[in-house]
Amino acid sequence: MRYRTPLVLLLPLLLVLAPIAALPAHAANPIITSVYTADPAPLVVGNTMYIYAGRDEAPAGTQNFVMREWRVLSSTDAANWTDSGPRASIATFGWAGADAWASEVEPRNGRYYWYTSVNGNGAGWMNIGVAVGDSPLGPFTDAKGGPLISDSTANSSGLNIDPTVFVDDDGQAYLYWGGYWSPRMVRLAANMIDTVGAVQTPVGLSNYWEAPFMFKRNGLYYMIYAANDTNGCVTSSSYACQRYATATNPMGPWTHRGVVLGQVSSTTNHAGVAQFNGQWYMVYHNANAPGGGNFRRSVAVDRMTFNADGTIQQVVQTSTGPGPTVTNHALTASRSTSYVSAWESLAAVNDGFTPANSADRSHPVYGNWPEQGTQWVQYDWTTPVTLRQATAYWFDDNQGIDLPASCQVQYWTGSAWANVPGGTACGVAANTANTVTFTPVSTTRLRLSFTSRAGFSTGLLEFGALS
Ligand code: FUB
Numbered sequence: 001m002r003y004r005t006p007l008v009l010l011l012p013l014l015l016v017l018a019p020i021a022a023l024p025a026h027a028a029n030p031i032i033t034s035v036y037t038a039d040p041a042p043l044v045v046g047n048t049m050y051i052y053a054g055r056d057e058a059p060a061g062t063q064n065f066v067m068r069e070w071r072v073l074s075s076t077d078a079a080n081w082t083d084s085g086p087r088a089s090i091a092t093f094g095w096a097g098a099d100a101w102a103s104e105v106e107p108r109n110g111r112y113y114w115y116t117s118v119n120g121n122g123a124g125w126m127n128i129g130v131a132v133g134d135s136p137l138g139p140f141t142d143a144k145g146g147p148l149i150s151d152s153t154a155n156s157s158g159l160n161i162d163p164t165v166f167v168d169d170d171g172q173a174y175l176y177w178g179g180y181w182s183p184r185m186v187r188l189a190a191n192m193i194d195t196v197g198a199v200q201t202p203v204g205l206s207n208y209w210e211a212p213f214m215f216k217r218n219g220l221y222y223m224i225y226a227a228n229d230t231n232g233c234v235t236s237s238s239y240a241c242q243r244y245a246t247a248t249n250p251m252g253p254w255t256h257r258g259v260v261l262g263q264v265s266s267t268t269n270h271a272g273v274a275q276f277n278g279q280w281y282m283v284y285h286n287a288n289a290p291g292g293g294n295f296r297r298s299v300a301v302d303r304m305t306f307n308a309d310g311t312i313q314q315v316v317q318t319s320t321g322p323g324p325t326v327t328n329h330a331l332t333a334s335r336s337t338s339y340v341s342a343w344e345s346l347a348a349v350n351d352g353f354t355p356a357n358s359a360d361r362s363h364p365v366y367g368n369w370p371e372q373g374t375q376w377v378q379y380d381w382t383t384p385v386t387l388r389q390a391t392a393y394w395f396d397d398n399q400g401i402d403l404p405a406s407c408q409v410q411y412w413t414g415s416a417w418a419n420v421p422g423g424t425a426c427g428v429a430a431n432t433a434n435t436v437t438f439t440p441v442s443t444t445r446l447r448l449s450f451t452s453r454a455g456f457s458t459g460l461l462e463f464g465a466l467s
Pocket of ligand 1: 038039054065101102117161162210211268269270
């Protein structure tokens with residue numbers, strides 16, 4: 001995985017970065033096979049995970065990187081991914097000429113700062129540049145007009161690549177970067193485009209080679225990074241694994257904790273970590289796509305698991321991917337109803353309780369006695385959620401409340417209520433979460449409408465709204 005110094009500086013590409021029609025979603029690993037993608041860095045914004053990745057354009061047989069643009073991939077379930085195309089390129093930086101290597105996006109104050117490894121036109125080789133945009137998909141423009149870090153930066157790395165930027169809870173931002181076994185760190189100013197203080201050499205990142213990625217969990221700082229030692233990491237130092245270290249201070253010192261991702265099928269190993277829909281994920285690249293190789297890499301996603309003591313289990317690399325996350329958006333919805341009995345509780349329907357059976361009174365319940373006929377329970381969200389399923393666990397007190405005669409799940413189109421498209425039958429069975437599966441909708445409101453049996457009112461233990 002030794003890098004060759006480029007002999008020619010490529011002409012800037014005049015890429016059109018206006019919104020591009022998203023390509024069809026693709027499931028399983030690698031997550032995109034229409035183009036080769038590498039050096040993934042995840043970012044979660046709202047209900048979407050974005051992955052910022054370079055594009056490997058090396059023709060088959062070429063033994064060097066050919067990389068000219070950075071793309072954005074996105075998903076709302078970590079299983080089905082959309083390629084939104086190139087959103088920055090070498091041409092974004094007027095002072096750059098080649099090598100769109102690893103990058104990462106960090107948000108701050110509603111803006112998105114895209115830190116990139118890129119070859120400048122001037123003296124030296126790789127630099128860290130920074131572009132900025134007002135949305136995760138840009139458009140992005142050069143934020144600084146020159147490198148943030150270059151070979152002329154005092155105490156810079158042996159190879160100024162692979163930026164990872166982390167903004168702590170107190171607002172202080174940190175930049176880590178570096179290849180060729182020489183990690184570096186520096187504080188960033190609040191404007192995110194200037195450094196503050198001297199560049200430092202972090203302590204404790206054992207066997208560091210390149211590709212750092214920093215995140216925080218439960219007050220502990222984590223750094224994952226590529227290492228290429230044969231002491232439990234890789235079978236040959238041409239390859240790399242991902243080791244990780246933790247620290248109680250964002251500047252370190254770091255304590256090495258072990259290998260979190262083993263050797264992959266490409267020589268380089270570059271990864272990032274994100275928490276999304278309650279799960280932790282590692283995004284990384286490998287050479288597993290058809291026609292893939294060391295310079296034709298592809299991004300993959302798998303689950304990552306923490307132990308109770310904060311250590312991380314080694315990620316299992318799969319070809320199937322993590323499978324879709326299922327989020328019960330009911331838990332974050334505000335609720336309303338056509339009627340609730342004064343002694344019952346509408347809050348019962350989205351408290352996340354798992355009933356033992358339809359007569360389970362061990363928890364609050366919703367009931368609308370003495371109302372009969374068609375009634376409803378509704379969820380509202382302040383921002384749209386993507387829903388694919390709804391569940392109804394009916395309450396039956398064997399007195400005035402019985403299972404309903406029928407039900408219907410409806411969503412708000414933005415101007416009217418409509419039955420969920422392609423929905424399966426709305427079930428009225430006892431002692432189960434009746435599931436309605438439908439064509440996904442993005443909406444701010446979901447309603448469960450139900451009609452009582454003659455002479456009875458209706459009750460509900462849980463109403464789920466699932467992604
Ligand atoms: O993609 C070019 C370089 O390969 C990256 O900057 C490194 O992290 C390695 O993945």
